[in-house]
Amino acid sequence: MRITKSISTKIIVPVVALLLLSNSIICTVSISISRSAIRRSIQQRMLDIANCASGSVDGETLSKLTAEDQNTPEYKEVLDALDVFQDNVELEYVYGIKDEGNDIFTFTVDPAPEDPAEFGEKVKYTEALHNASLGQASVDETAYEDAWGWFYSAYSPVFDKTGNVAGIIGVDFSVEWFESQLLTQTRSMVLSYLVVFVFTLIFTIIMAFVFVKSIIDPLKRMTVIAKQYEEEDFSQKIAVNSDDEVGELSNTLQSMATSLQEQLALMSKEAREDRLTGLLNKAVSEEELEKACGESEGVLLVIDLDSFKLVNDLYGHDAGDRILVFFAEILKHHFRVQDIVGRIGGDEFAVFMRHMSDKDAILRSMERLNEQFSAAAEEVLNEKLSIPLGVSAGVVFTHPEDDYPILFDKADQALRYIKQNGKHGCHIWQEKEGEAVPSSQNRNIMKLNMILNERNVGSHALWMSREAFGRVYRYMLRYIKRYHERAYKLLVTVEPANSEMQLSEFSELMRRMGESFQGTLRNSDIMMQCSPNQFFLLLPMVSAADIQKVIDRMMSEWEKAEEHKLLKITWETEALSAEPGGKAEIRRNEKPCIIIVDDDEEELSSAENILGEVGMQVETLAGGEELLEYIDDPANPRPDMILMNILMEEMDGFETMKKLRYSERTGEMIPVIFITSSENEELEGRGLSMGAMDFIRK
Structure with a gap:
C-alpha cells in the first residue's frame, strides 16, 4: 500500500x-x-x-x-x-x-x-x-x-x-x-x-x-455516498463506468437512491402543500407567515370568500371544491413570486406581501381580485351567479419583530368588519384608542357569528354593492307598484369643509359616516356608497311626514362625532309612489347644478326647459368630448349631477363615463344618471357596475 x-x-x-x-x-x-x-x-x-x-x-x-x-x-x-x-x-x-x-x-x-x-x-x-x-x-x-x-x-x-x-x-x-x-x-x-x-x-x-486504484477508489466512493444517502443527503450520485461487478453494483445503488429521493420529495411536498389547492397548508403557512412577519415589513392579508357556504348549499361540494381550486390559481398568479400565499381554512386564505406599504395599491389589488374571481366563478358554475359570491380581506401592515398572532388577530378583526359592512372588498386595520385584540376563545365565537351572518341580515340598514343594489332597487319598484306602497330615495352628498383635506382622510371620514348612518336605520332599509363622496339610500314604507325625521335622526347621530365639522353635507329626497301620474317630491338644501349631455338638439332643449322650470341651474352639452372639456376647466362650476344619453354617435355614454372617472378634477365624485330609450337590463347592469347612480328612460 x-x-x-x-x-x-x-x-x-x-x-x-x-x-x-x-x-x-x-x-x-x-x-x-x-x-x-x-x-x-x-x-x-x-x-x-x-x-x-x-x-x-x-x-x-x-x-x-x-x-x-x-x-x-x-x-x-x-x-x-x-x-x-x-x-x-x-x-x-x-x-x-x-x-x-x-x-x-x-x-x-x-x-x-x-x-x-x-x-x-x-x-x-x-x-x-x-x-x-x-x-x-x-x-x-x-x-x-x-x-x-x-x-x-x-x-x-x-x-x-x-x-x-x-x-x-x-x-x-x-x-x-x-x-x-x-x-x-x-x-x-x-x-x-x-x-x-x-x-x-x-x-x-x-x-x-x-x-x-481502479478498484479501491470506486468502492470507497460508494461507501461514502451510501452513508450520505443514509442521512438523506442526495447531493451526489454514484457514477462508476465499469462493465464488471463493481459497475453493476453502483448502478443498482443509484437506482435505489433515485427511487428513495423521489419518495422523500413527494412526502416533503405533501407535508407542505394543501392537497386540494396546491397552496401552502395551514401549518406551513403559519410557520412561514410568522417567520416573514418577524423578519421584514409588509402587509398581512386574511382573505375569506363571501357567501361561499351558499355555493356548497346550492351547487354541491364538488362545485365548491372547483371554486376553491380556481381561486387558488388566481391567487398564485395575482400575487408576486416573493409573496407567501397559503390556505388556512375551508374558504380562508392568508397572504404576506413583503415590502408593501401602499394602501391604494392594496385596495386596487383587491378590486382586481374580486373581478377575476367573479369571472372565474361564473366559468366554473357555467352560469350567471345568483348569489353574492366575492372576496373580502382584512389587512394589517407589519413591521420587523411584530408578533404574528397579534397581527393575525388584527387582520381577522378587519376581515370581520368588511364582512359586516358590504363585503366584496378589504378593510385596513386601524389602531384605535382603547381597542383590544380579542382572546382566542372570543375570536372563535366571532368567527362563527361571521359565518352564520353569511345567511342572515343584521338589525341595521343593509349595506350592498352597486350591482346588488341595482337588482334590489328594481325589485322594490315592482313591489311598490304591485302593492301600492310608498318609499323614499335619499341621496347624501358630502364635501370636505377644507379644500386641502387629503383623499385618504376624506375616505376614512366617509367610512365612519356610513357606519353612523347605517346604525340609525332599520334592517328593511338598504344603502350603498354610490361614489367616493355620496351615499344612496332606499327607505321603504316611509311617508312624506316621516322622511324628515329619518334625516334628522341620521344627522343627529353623526353630529355626535367630533369630526362632523370637517365635512359639509347636502341631501335630496325623492318619493317613490305607486299612484299613476304621481310626481316625485324632490327636496334639497341648496340649488342644484345639472349638466345634460346629448347629441340630439331637440332632446337637449326639451330637458333644459323642463329642469329650468323647477328652478335648477342647467348646462347643456352636445357630446362626451364637450363634457370632458367642461369638467377639466377649473373656471366652470362643479356640477351636482350629470344626465347623459347612453347612445351618442361620436363617444357613447359608457366611454364618456370611463374617461370621466379619470378626470383630474374629481370626475369620479360627480353622480351620473344615464338617459336611455332602451329596456335592456344588460345595459343597465353595465352602467351600474361603472358607477352610474340610476337610469332614466325617455
Missing part, C-alpha cells in the same frame, strides 16, 4: 503543479482580453437602449417642440414615449436634447419623476453627444459629472422626414451601474474559468488515481 501511495504522489504532484501554472497564465491573459470585450458589450447595450428610445419618437414632432408646448398633445406624445423607457428599462434618466449650434445642447423633454430638467436647460457637452448631433449614435468612453451626478451616457439622433437630425435622445446610466455591470460580468467570467480549472484539476487527479 505504501508503494501505491508513493507512485500516486509522484504522478499527481507534477501534473497538478503544471496544471496550476498553465491555467494561471491562460486565465490572466483571457481576463484582460475579456474585460475589454465586456466593456464594449455594455456600451453596445446602452446604445441599443438609446436607439430604441429614439426610434419611438417622431422626429417631426420633436423638432417643433418649444417651451410653450409643454402641455400640448405633441409634447405629451414624446413624454409618454420616453416615459415607457424611464419606467421599464434599467437606466437612470432618458430625455430629449436639442442642438442649439456651436456645441451647445439643451434639454427638451425629461420624464424623470423627480427633479426633471427644465426645458432649455443646458446639457453637459461630451464627445459622444457631439457625434450624435452629426447623425451617429455614440456612447461616452469616460464618465462625466453634471448637476444630477456622475454618469456614462448614450446618445442617439432622431431624424426628420428629410433625413436631417431633428433632435437627440440621451440615456444616462450611473457610474455605479456601469461599474457594477462590468464587475459582475468580470466576476462571472472569472468564476467560469475557476469552474473549468477545478473541473480539469479533479479530472486529472482522478485519471492519475485510476491507474493505481
Whole structure:
C-alpha cells in the first residue's frame, strides 16, 4: 500500500503543479482580453437602449417642440414615449436634447419623476453627444459629472422626414451601474474559468488515481455516498463506468437512491402543500407567515370568500371544491413570486406581501381580485351567479419583530368588519384608542357569528354593492307598484369643509359616516356608497311626514362625532309612489347644478326647459368630448349631477363615463344618471357596475 501511495504522489504532484501554472497564465491573459470585450458589450447595450428610445419618437414632432408646448398633445406624445423607457428599462434618466449650434445642447423633454430638467436647460457637452448631433449614435468612453451626478451616457439622433437630425435622445446610466455591470460580468467570467480549472484539476487527479486504484477508489466512493444517502443527503450520485461487478453494483445503488429521493420529495411536498389547492397548508403557512412577519415589513392579508357556504348549499361540494381550486390559481398568479400565499381554512386564505406599504395599491389589488374571481366563478358554475359570491380581506401592515398572532388577530378583526359592512372588498386595520385584540376563545365565537351572518341580515340598514343594489332597487319598484306602497330615495352628498383635506382622510371620514348612518336605520332599509363622496339610500314604507325625521335622526347621530365639522353635507329626497301620474317630491338644501349631455338638439332643449322650470341651474352639452372639456376647466362650476344619453354617435355614454372617472378634477365624485330609450337590463347592469347612480328612460 505504501508503494501505491508513493507512485500516486509522484504522478499527481507534477501534473497538478503544471496544471496550476498553465491555467494561471491562460486565465490572466483571457481576463484582460475579456474585460475589454465586456466593456464594449455594455456600451453596445446602452446604445441599443438609446436607439430604441429614439426610434419611438417622431422626429417631426420633436423638432417643433418649444417651451410653450409643454402641455400640448405633441409634447405629451414624446413624454409618454420616453416615459415607457424611464419606467421599464434599467437606466437612470432618458430625455430629449436639442442642438442649439456651436456645441451647445439643451434639454427638451425629461420624464424623470423627480427633479426633471427644465426645458432649455443646458446639457453637459461630451464627445459622444457631439457625434450624435452629426447623425451617429455614440456612447461616452469616460464618465462625466453634471448637476444630477456622475454618469456614462448614450446618445442617439432622431431624424426628420428629410433625413436631417431633428433632435437627440440621451440615456444616462450611473457610474455605479456601469461599474457594477462590468464587475459582475468580470466576476462571472472569472468564476467560469475557476469552474473549468477545478473541473480539469479533479479530472486529472482522478485519471492519475485510476491507474493505481481502479478498484479501491470506486468502492470507497460508494461507501461514502451510501452513508450520505443514509442521512438523506442526495447531493451526489454514484457514477462508476465499469462493465464488471463493481459497475453493476453502483448502478443498482443509484437506482435505489433515485427511487428513495423521489419518495422523500413527494412526502416533503405533501407535508407542505394543501392537497386540494396546491397552496401552502395551514401549518406551513403559519410557520412561514410568522417567520416573514418577524423578519421584514409588509402587509398581512386574511382573505375569506363571501357567501361561499351558499355555493356548497346550492351547487354541491364538488362545485365548491372547483371554486376553491380556481381561486387558488388566481391567487398564485395575482400575487408576486416573493409573496407567501397559503390556505388556512375551508374558504380562508392568508397572504404576506413583503415590502408593501401602499394602501391604494392594496385596495386596487383587491378590486382586481374580486373581478377575476367573479369571472372565474361564473366559468366554473357555467352560469350567471345568483348569489353574492366575492372576496373580502382584512389587512394589517407589519413591521420587523411584530408578533404574528397579534397581527393575525388584527387582520381577522378587519376581515370581520368588511364582512359586516358590504363585503366584496378589504378593510385596513386601524389602531384605535382603547381597542383590544380579542382572546382566542372570543375570536372563535366571532368567527362563527361571521359565518352564520353569511345567511342572515343584521338589525341595521343593509349595506350592498352597486350591482346588488341595482337588482334590489328594481325589485322594490315592482313591489311598490304591485302593492301600492310608498318609499323614499335619499341621496347624501358630502364635501370636505377644507379644500386641502387629503383623499385618504376624506375616505376614512366617509367610512365612519356610513357606519353612523347605517346604525340609525332599520334592517328593511338598504344603502350603498354610490361614489367616493355620496351615499344612496332606499327607505321603504316611509311617508312624506316621516322622511324628515329619518334625516334628522341620521344627522343627529353623526353630529355626535367630533369630526362632523370637517365635512359639509347636502341631501335630496325623492318619493317613490305607486299612484299613476304621481310626481316625485324632490327636496334639497341648496340649488342644484345639472349638466345634460346629448347629441340630439331637440332632446337637449326639451330637458333644459323642463329642469329650468323647477328652478335648477342647467348646462347643456352636445357630446362626451364637450363634457370632458367642461369638467377639466377649473373656471366652470362643479356640477351636482350629470344626465347623459347612453347612445351618442361620436363617444357613447359608457366611454364618456370611463374617461370621466379619470378626470383630474374629481370626475369620479360627480353622480351620473344615464338617459336611455332602451329596456335592456344588460345595459343597465353595465352602467351600474361603472358607477352610474340610476337610469332614466325617455
